[in-house]
Amino acid sequence: MKRTILIVCLLLVGLAAAGGGWFVFGRTQDPMAQARAALEKGDLRTAQIELRNAVKQNPNSREAQFQLGIVQLQLGDAVAAERQLKLARDLGQDRLSVRQPLAQAYLAQGKLRPLLDEFPPEGGEPTQIATILVMRGIAQIGLDDNDAAKASFAEAERIAPQLPDAPLAAARLAVKEQDFATAGRKVDRTLALDGKRADALLLKGQLLNSQGNRAAALAALNTAVERSGGNAVPRLERANVLIAMGEDAKAKADVDAALAAEPRSAAGTYLRAVLLTRAADYQAADQELVKLRDMLPRFPRGYMIQAIVKFNLGQSEQAAEAAARHVARSPNDMEGVKLLARIDLAGGRVDKALADLSRAAAAGQADADILDLMGRAQAQSGRADQAVQSFQRAAALAPENADILTRLASSRLQMGDASGATGALERSLELSPTQASAAENLVVAALAAGDIERAKTALDRLRQQAGETEAVGNLTGMLRMAQLDFDGAREQFAAVAKAFPASSAAKLNLARLQLLQGRTADGERILTDMLAADPTNEQALSALVGVLLQDNRIGRAVAVVEAARAAAPANIGFTAVLADLYVRSGDPRKALTLLDQSIRGATPPPALVGARARAQVAVGLKTDAKETYRQILTANPGDLDARQRLLTLYLEDNELDQARTTLRDGLRASPGNLGIMQALVAIEQRAGGINAALAAADQLKRDPANMPVAAVLRGDAYMAQRRFSDAAAAYAAEMKANPSAALALRSANALNSAGAPDQAAQQLRTWLAQNPEDADAAQVLATFDIAAKRPQEAERNLQIVLAKRPNDPVALNNLAWVLQLRGDPRARAMAQRAYLLAPSSETADTLGWIMTAQGDAAAGLPLLRQAGTARANDPTVQFHLAQALSGTGQRDEAVRVLGPIVNAPAEFEDKPAARQLLQQLQGQR
Helix, strand or coil, X not given: CHHHHHHHHHHHHHHHHHHHHHCCCCCCCCHHHHHHHHHHCCCHHHHHHHHHHHHHHCCCCHHHHHHHHHHHHHCCCHHHHHHHHHHHHHCCCCHHHHHHHHHHHHHHHCCHHHHHHHCCCCCCCHHHHHHHHHHHHHHHHHCCCHHHHHHHHHHHHHHCCCCCHHHHHHHHHHHHCCCHHHHHHHHHHHHHHCCXXXXXXXXXXXXXXXXXXXXXXXXXHHHHXXXXXXXXXXXXHHHHHHHHCCCHHHHHHHHHHHHXXXXXXXXXXXXXXXXXXXXXXXXXXXXXXXXXXXXXXXXXXXXXXXXXXHHHCCCHHHHHHHHHHHHHHCCCCHHHHHHHHHHHHHCCCHHHHHHHHHHHHHCCCCCHHHHHHHHHHHHHCCCHHHHHHHHHHHHHHCCCCHHHHHHHHHHHHHCCCHHHHHHHHHHHHHHCCCCHHHHHHHHHHHHHCCCHHHHHHHHHHHHHHHCCCHHHHHHHHHHHHHCCCHHHHHHHHHHHHHHCCCXXXXXXXXXXXXXXCCCHHHHHHHHHHHHHHCCCCHHHHHHHHHHHHHCCCHHHHHHXXXXXXXXXXXXXXXXXXXXXXXXXXXXXHHHHHHHHHHCCCCCCCHHHHHHHHHHHHHHCCHHHHHHHHHHHHHHCCCCHHHHHHHHHXXXXXXXXXXXXXXXXXXXXXXXXXXXXXXXXHHHHHHHHHHHHHHHHHHHHHCCHHHCCHHHHHHHHHHXXXXXXXXXXXXXXXXXXXXXXXXXXXXXXXXXXXXXXXHHHHHHHHHHHHHCCCCHHHHHHHHHHHHHCCCHHHHHHHHHHHHHHCCCCHHHHHHHHHHHHXXXXXXXXXXXXXXXXXXXXXXXHHHHHHHHHHCCCHHHHHHHHHHHHHHCCCCHHHHHHHHHHHHHCCCHHHHHHHHHHHHHCCCXXXXXXXXXXXXXXXXXHC
């Protein structure tokens, strides 16, 4: 119905303009004379007043009643016009003269069916009949009877071929049916009859604009504006074209003129909001959009403009709602889909963004931007492998887009493919050599790949290009750390922090290095000072809280997070962390109070809801916690953490049926998920023993959606019962039917656990002989070889892994260990590369021990401190730390480290050497 009214209003421009020519008035000094004089001047308001006076003086004057009806119709008061025209008709006004304006009044009110019933196309001159036919056709369009409307317009053209209203109405119907060729011919026919007709010129301009011919559209609209007599509509349409052409200043002039003539124009207000948005004046644009309120849906991109404005004003929830409305109305508008995805990603609604983008991609609309956004969403949700694939596809579609290549590199880094990352970054820099961020990332990527020389080259190039910037200074410190020059790195970071007092990165790097070197008090002081200046610095906060929790200073950790939340109460992450700390500190009710105050709205943040469930469990409100987890899973069935926690609660209360339902729902959401299937088998094992578990495993195997993953379930059930020989037999039976790497690895593990390590190793050798590129099998076999002291075989298998995965830190670390056992000088470089790729306690221990064993205990000590702190209960790591302390002259501390591991009853391979070192050091005291 709204579309009908719009068409009617456009037609009335022409019909109403002709209305003043139907009547001839005399000139007297009575109200009627005054009215006629006002009409000659085009002063409709004055004419209306005088005609009302005339009607009051002589209610039976059919002329006064008739003319008042005409004026009211021209002023847009169709209801009053209908009343006056009917009075004139009843007083004896010629019915043919009344019929046409009365039909217009019906049309303007949307009285479509009555119009068709009361105004048959008969009587009068052909032009009069044709005019009625045109109005009947418009009514028929409004009643969705397009065929009847076409017939009416065709008949009108036939009987009155010189009437321009008929082809113009037919053109509008053709536009509605998207028959633009017919619409164009009909508009041209109209203009051939009346070349000055403004509404026809307007439609001509609209058609040309829709075809992308903006220059011709602008020419038609220029004429429409000239011929419109100040009508705002052509000006606004011209402004629309000018905006599309980037002529915002000219468009603004038209919009301002249109709004000066018609201040309440919704179209004018909307275009002003568009122009303000393009000018980045989002506050003013928002004020204009507020004026539109319920009228915003009238504009095809109204909600999209609102979303852009709200997003840039930081009103993310309103932005997401507006963007979602736009996409719901226009699901094929990819710009809208992209905008919604960007808003959702910024708001942390990663899964929703990914779902919308995936639908667009599945529909064949995956351009480079869609794939780029998909990659960002996948990277943000930790799906680095999928992100790499999306970025690769995006880069293939837009090979000159340096930003996409940079993001591809970042995802490759996240996956550990540092070499691939450096290649993408170097290509990105070829396309855009001045990209500081890409150049910086190239240094980081090269360091992560363990390629120190490449990193140094990239850093030198960046220094020449950018000078001694803050970033260059920090990267220099990182390079020195990679070179294991920790003292030089510390001096470098301190110099950067002094030269750039606002440099958070330099201070953070310096603090982390102090902690790495065992200077805990100095590192903590730096972090504390950073948070005093900015309590919301998330990296400093995370680092300091980690230190405090490691020292069991929970109260201090609570205080610093409370300060952060006080400074940024809307930060969801701070609230969730603080609630968990309250629980950890033994005050879960305080956590619940905090969360109840923070959770607002119909869709509360998942992080806070999860924190609430954990607090409810800590308080003992298990029933409430179960309901909270169910709510989380209703909103996001793929939340495996929430499902696992709910399952734990059910199992604690022995609610096995509810546990089964929870797992089956999870399997429907994630078919073939091994963890869920293993839990289902475990429940049946708990309820009915091993036979029930095996039956459940077989049932899960029968579902094709669960295969081939479910093939391991029978063996896993036996492993859970520590029936290792039975597990090995089960895996072997499955291997015969469905051989796979997963079964081969599990079978070897079962045999090893059953006390048959040689048989386990032999099974893997047999598998590798048939599948020589299986890096996972080679990795596990190398572990067996190291344990059995077969270094040469271990080295050979690790080389298989590195041939497939050259940046595998585990393989590099293990190979470095093997090389050190053989006294191979390559061990240190190999261990250093493993540490750079994955700076964990394991790689730190290997590298630090190799340095110490090769006579460089001073360089190895910081690494062994890092490993010793993380693995305080590992006697081998503690022995390595003691050796480094002894080698640097710190004998008393070495004795303190050795005492507990030597005096403990537990045995370990290096215990004799540790005992000997302790006796030696004690003898020197």
